[in-house]
Amino acid sequence: xxxxxxxxxxxxxxxxxxxxxxxxxxxxxxxxxxxxxxxxxxxxxxxxxxxxxxxxxxxxxxxxxxxxxxxxxxxxxxxxxxxxxxxxxxxxxxxxxxxxxxxxxxxxxxxxxxxxxxxxxxxxxxxxxxx
Amino acid sequence: xxxxxxxxxxxxxxxxxxxxxxxxxxxxxxxxxxxxxxxxxxxxxxxxxxxxxxxxxxxxxxxxxxxxxxxxxxxxxxxxxxxxxxxxxxxxxxxxxxxxxxxxxxxxxxxxxxxxxxxxxxxxxxxxxxx
Numbered sequence: 001x002x003x004x005x006x007x008x009x010x011x012x013x014x015x016x017x018x019x020x021x022x023x024x025x026x027x028x029x030x031x032x033x034x035x036x037x038x039x040x041x042x043x044x045x046x047x048x049x050x051x052x053x054x055x056x057x058x059x060x061x062x063x064x065x066x067x068x069x070x071x072x073x074x075x076x077x078x079x080x081x082x083x084x085x086x087x088x089x090x091x092x093x094x095x096x097x098x099x100x101x102x103x104x105x106x107x108x109x110x111x112x113x114x115x116x117x118x119x120x121x122x123x124x125x126x127x128x129x130x131x
Numbered sequence: 132x133x134x135x136x137x138x139x140x141x142x143x144x145x146x147x148x149x150x151x152x153x154x155x156x157x158x159x160x161x162x163x164x165x166x167x168x169x170x171x172x173x174x175x176x177x178x179x180x181x182x183x184x185x186x187x188x189x190x191x192x193x194x195x196x197x198x199x200x201x202x203x204x205x206x207x208x209x210x211x212x213x214x215x216x217x218x219x220x221x222x223x224x225x226x227x228x229x230x231x232x233x234x235x236x237x238x239x240x241x242x243x244x245x246x247x248x249x250x251x252x253x254x255x256x257x258x259x260x261x262x
Binding site: 017019020021022023024027028029030031032033062063064065066068070073076078080128 | 152
């Protein structure tokens with residue numbers, strides 16, 4: 001396991017977008033920007049069942065993400081690791097918490113009536129930082 | 132092949148950082164922020180021999196990148212494709228061009244004496260956009 005250094009933890013705590021890379025069915029990489037949360041030394045993100053990255057992570061838990069400080073993009077953190085937990089429990093409350101962090105709104109405003117939210121917990125195995 | 136849509140081409144042309152995902156020796160994803168250039172319908176980026184992502188791409192040309200508009204992170208482009216060319220020719224001039232784009236400086240200021248620069252040309256196969 002790798003420790004998130006105190007020097008760059010603020011990048012994950014702040015309103016910065018993580019770009020998360022997962023593996024498609026053929027093993028090719030895919031990447032997309034996501035909101036992220038940090039819980040102790042784990043990174044959490046919230047998605048919805050049926051999305052490509054959810055299908056990818058359910059097939060292969062290996063994941064990477066990189067996040068640059070929006071105020072100084074030469075300062076960033078890169079994390080490689082694995083999904084250690086997937087849960088639906090608390091996922092609606094958690095996406096509201098993410099909306100508070102990123103949008104300053106009490107409720108996540110873009111929820112579809114039929115979507116099932118899901119929280120992925122990522123445990124870092126390798127971390128690089130810059131700046 | 133997938134076409135970069137005119138609606139989101141400015142994200143690649145502007146001073147936005149791409150997060151590029153490559154595959155490690157064990158097939159796990161890695162991702163890091165990079166400067167990018169766009170040439171016709173190809174995405175170019177400039178790296179240096181010996182770096183992890185160079186070693187990864189030399190082993191497996193499959194690549195993904197996502198870039199959000201720094202002025203509106205809910206507007207982004209995701210590209211999946213393959214490296215179709217790797218060249219050292221013109222790579223020093225090209226990193227200077229990138230320094231002009233991102234730093235407003237004539238010369239790339241961080242060149243190491245012994246580093247050999249390299250340009251990768253990525254041909255998009257799948258493109259998603261948002262916003």
